[in-house]
Amino acid sequence: MMKSLDELAKIREQARKKVDIRDSKHGIKIVVGMDTCGISAGARPVLLELVAEVQKRNLNDVSVVQTGCIGVCRLEPMIEVYKEGEEKVTYVEITAEKARRIIEEHIVNGKIVDEYTIGAIE
Amino acid sequence: MELYRAHVLICGGTGCTSSGSQTLIHTFEKELKKQGIENEVKLVKTGCFGLCEAGPIVIVYPEGTFYSHIKVEDISRITEEHLLKGIIVKDLLYKDVIHEDQILPIDEIDFYKKQKRIALKNCGAINPENIEEYIAYDGYKALGKVLTEMTPEDVINTIKKSGLRGRGGGGFPSGIKWEFTYKAEGDIKYVACNADEGDPGAFMDRSVLEGDPHTVLEAMAIAGYAVGSNQGYIYIRAEYPIAVHRLEIAIKQAREYGLLGKNIFGTGFSFDVEIRLGAGAFVCGEETALLNSIEGKRGMPRPRPPFPAIKGLWGKPTLLNNVETYANITQIILNGPEWFASMGTEKSKGTKVFALGGKINNTGLVEIPMGTTLREVIYEIGGGIPNGKKFKAVQTGGPSGGCITAEYLDTPIDYDNLIELGSMMGSGGMIIMDEDNCMVDIARFFLDFTVDESCGKCPPCRIGTKRMLEILEKITSGKGELEDIDKLERLADSIKVSSLCGLGQTAPNPVLSTLRYFRHEYEAHVKEKRCPAGVCKDLLSYNVDSDLCKKCGICAKKCPEGCIDGIKGKEVYKIDTKKCIKCGACMDACPFKAISKK
Ligand SMILES: Cc1cc2nc3c(=O)[nH]c(=O)nc-3n(C[C@H](O)[C@H](O)[C@H](O)COP(=O)(O)O)c2cc1C
Numbered sequence: 001m002m003k004s005l006d007e008l009a010k011i012r013e014q015a016r017k018k019v020d021i022r023d024s025k026h027g028i029k030i031v032v033g034m035d036t037c038g039i040s041a042g043a044r045p046v047l048l049e050l051v052a053e054v055q056k057r058n059l060n061d062v063s064v065v066q067t068g069c070i071g072v073c074r075l076e077p078m079i080e081v082y083k084e085g086e087e088k089v090t091y092v093e094i095t096a097e098k099a100r101r102i103i104e105e106h107i108v109n110g111k112i113v114d115e116y117t118i119g120a121i122e
Numbered sequence: 123m124e125l126y127r128a129h130v131l132i133c134g135g136t137g138c139t140s141s142g143s144q145t146l147i148h149t150f151e152k153e154l155k156k157q158g159i160e161n162e163v164k165l166v167k168t169g170c171f172g173l174c175e176a177g178p179i180v181i182v183y184p185e186g187t188f189y190s191h192i193k194v195e196d197i198s199r200i201t202e203e204h205l206l207k208g209i210i211v212k213d214l215l216y217k218d219v220i221h222e223d224q225i226l227p228i229d230e231i232d233f234y235k236k237q238k239r240i241a242l243k244n245c246g247a248i249n250p251e252n253i254e255e256y257i258a259y260d261g262y263k264a265l266g267k268v269l270t271e272m273t274p275e276d277v278i279n280t281i282k283k284s285g286l287r288g289r290g291g292g293g294f295p296s297g298i299k300w301e302f303t304y305k306a307e308g309d310i311k312y313v314a315c316n317a318d319e320g321d322p323g324a325f326m327d328r329s330v331l332e333g334d335p336h337t338v339l340e341a342m343a344i345a346g347y348a349v350g351s352n353q354g355y356i357y358i359r360a361e362y363p364i365a366v367h368r369l370e371i372a373i374k375q376a377r378e379y380g381l382l383g384k385n386i387f388g389t390g391f392s393f394d395v396e397i398r399l400g401a402g403a404f405v406c407g408e409e410t411a412l413l414n415s416i417e418g419k420r421g422m423p424r425p426r427p428p429f430p431a432i433k434g435l436w437g438k439p440t441l442l443n444n445v446e447t448y449a450n451i452t453q454i455i456l457n458g459p460e461w462f463a464s465m466g467t468e469k470s471k472g473t474k475v476f477a478l479g480g481k482i483n484n485t486g487l488v489e490i491p492m493g494t495t496l497r498e499v500i501y502e503i504g505g506g507i508p509n510g511k512k513f514k515a516v517q518t519g520g521p522s523g524g525c526i527t528a529e530y531l532d533t534p535i536d537y538d539n540l541i542e543l544g545s546m547m548g549s550g551g552m553i554i555m556d557e558d559n560c561m562v563d564i565a566r567f568f569l570d571f572t573v574d575e576s577c578g579k580c581p582p583c584r585i586g587t588k589r590m591l592e593i594l595e596k597i598t599s600g601k602g603e604l605e606d607i608d609k610l611e612r613l614a615d616s617i618k619v620s621s622l623c624g625l626g627q628t629a630p631n632p633v634l635s636t637l638r639y640f641r642h643e644y645e646a647h648v649k650e651k652r653c654p655a656g657v658c659k660d661l662l663s664y665n666v667d668s669d670l671c672k673k674c675g676i677c678a679k680k681c682p683e684g685c686i687d688g689i690k691g692k693e694v695y696k697i698d699t700k701k702c703i704k705c706g707a708c709m710d711a712c713p714f715k716a717i718s719k720k
Contacts (some may be wrong), residue, residue, distance in 0.1 A: 002379050002380040002381065003387070003388050004381065004387060004388060005266045005387055008257065008263070008266055008387075010261070010262075011254060011257050011379075012257050012258060012260070014254075015254040015255065015257050015258035016258045017260045018124060018254070018255075018258065019125075019248070019255055020183050021126065021127075021128070021129050021183050022129055022131070022183045022184075022186075022247065024186065024227065024229070025184075030424070032206050032208070033208070034206070034208035034209075035207050035208070035209065038207075039207065044162075047127055048125075048127060048162065050274075051125060051126075051127040052125055055125060062269075063184045064127065064184065065184050065185050066127075066128075066207070066208025067209070068207060068208055074707060078715045099688070102452065112299070115699035118485060
């Protein structure tokens with residue numbers, strides 16, 4: 001039983017997080033390659049980690065979407081980060097742990113994690 | 123806390139439910155389990171997305187992918203390819219979504235581009251059976267604001283300033299009605315919601331209640347605070363089982379959260395809502411009949427004044443508004459009356475929801491700013507007339523309204539413009555007609571409806587509409603005389619001025635408006651015994667064109683009456699017009715288009 005406006009606001013904040021995924025976003029987009037190659041290389045835990053991290057940190061304007069094969073199957077799991085006004089950054093051989101670091105350094109602090117990018121590996 | 127990487131929204135409105143969306147949900151559940159992703163992908167049953175023609179509709183987020191005409195067989199592909207592998211299943215996308223090889227966001231496709239969703243804001247966007255999803259989108263925030271920051275006078279002034287007018291048909295300024303009820307003397311007052319929606323072809327209010335029931339409950343509570351009432355009633359027809367069910371859930375949840383009931387937000391204000399089921403009589407949408415029906419009496423109208431605002435339920439001051447009227451309230455409170463008044467025309471503010479039906483490509487539910495032209499609604503949002511046919515007229519206002527012809531298509535839609543054209547806004551049914559519709563037959567259809575629905579209390583309506591129907595039937599069966607047309611007009615005029623309630627007062631409108639624009643069709647029926655659109659069976663005859671006939675005999679085989687004769691390969695076929703029942707089967711069957719009706 002709710003008694004105050006504060007309680008309503010709290011419920012709203014929690015509930016908001018659960019439906020946030022349906023809003024159209026204009027900010028950063030993180031794309032995860034999820035074709036058979038990506039999935040067998042471990043893309044699903046990466047995708048889930050990204051979603052969890054984004055929600056935990058309240059990054060309301062960041063969307064995490066999946067796509068098919070990004071193209072370099074031997075370097076999967078791959079993710080791409082699209083930021084307004086910046087060139088696309090492609091990360092390869094990503095794990096859940098690396099995904100967390102990308103969120104923290106690249107998405108939140110704006111510093112590309114060079115060592116995971118496709119340029120550093122190839 | 124729950125964590126999903128994708129949401130699958132499936133329309134659970136009446137339209138999509140009847141085309142099997144419930145089975146789709148079960149199939150999705152199975153498929154998600156099969157792929158082991160049932161904890162990653164959330165299924166959400168929503169209200170109507172509006173584009174009923176393309177149903178059942180499935181939308182996948184975060185991409186916002188819009189799948190249409192989804193069948194059970196399609197689900198495994200969407201699950202395996204899209205939800206598991208992230209590959210959009212292109213051939214299942216709604217056709218307008220693909221534009222020059224790109225996939226457009228939903229709000230950029232023609233059907234949605236010109237719409238402005240206020241009353242339908244949450245329809246198709248939230249799970250209506252989950253109060254938290256409503257709260258997530260600022261639900262019950264307006265009620266909180268009203269109860270803690272505004273006086274009843276403030277609320278009434280806000281609604282007045284917004285320019286909101288009743289969406290149930292009459293277009294009466296809502297703020298003024300609230301003020302009347304507020305000022306009326308009475309220890310007890312009531313707030314009522316008209317969800318009867320009896321117009322043939324109308325399903326706006328049903329969709330609001332199915333897709334976003336809480337917005338109506340919240341608005342009724344706000345209205346209760348403004349006029350000084352603690353009890354609300356929703357009058358809804360029992361023929362809307364899904365809407366009733368969702369309302370029941372919503373009321374229960376709102377009580378559990380303390381958003382209905384005693385001492386809301388600890389402010390001392392109490393308000394509760396009950397549902398009253400109607401038996402589906404058109405006249406029970408009329409306000410005084412509705413109030414009688416809520417009281418358990420026979421649903422018959424009574425003379426006004428006194429108006430319900432002064433003497434309503436059990437003789438107490440009662441505020442009665444339509445579902446869609448209420449659905450605008452929370453947005454006006456949250457965004458301000460100026461915001462609302464910035465949309466629309468001088469005397470009609472905000473938006474209006476229309477149910478598009480008839481000869482139109484995008485059958486469905488649309489919400490447009492007032493002042494949008496009929497042409498924009500029919501051709502841009504509605505996608506035009508199917509099968510390359512020619513537009514003939516659009517009927518608005520249901521059995522109380524009239525038709526509007528092609529030359530007025532650029533008229534901005536608002537209350538006053540439609541009345542000027544001899545029609546009316548009504549509750550929002552919009553039926554599109556093409557060259558194959560006979561306007562006399564349309565008028566006959568509506569009169570048939572009002573004769574059925576007349577409650578019988580007053581003779582002009584009970585007897586007069588019956589006489590009008592008889593004359594119309596005489597004309598459509600080829601027995602009409604010229605003076606019948608004059609008689610129709612005279613009857614119409616006297617029924618309009620002498621009937622007790624709005625039902626009778628507006629019942630002649632479909633006849634008067636078709637006479638105004640299509641008198642020549644009436645005259646063709648009467649003078650030439652001909653139905654120009656080829657609808658009225660008694661005036662039709664089917665004939666085989668002997669030059670086009672290839673003597674194949676298919677027509678004779680199809681004829682259920684065996685009244686087509688000829689010799690296969692040798693002799694042209696002929697229809698015995700005396701025995702012909704005019705079913706049209708031969709014409710449909712002829713591969714050479716050698717059969718015509720006249
Ligand atoms: C025959 C008849 C049927 C009506 N049916 C409805 C209806 O189904 N729904 C509705 O809201 N108003 C209907 N009305 C209008 C109501 O009498 C009333 O004006 C309206 O509910 C007031 O709400 P509003 O001011 O919010 O539009 C009908 C009126 C008549 C005369």
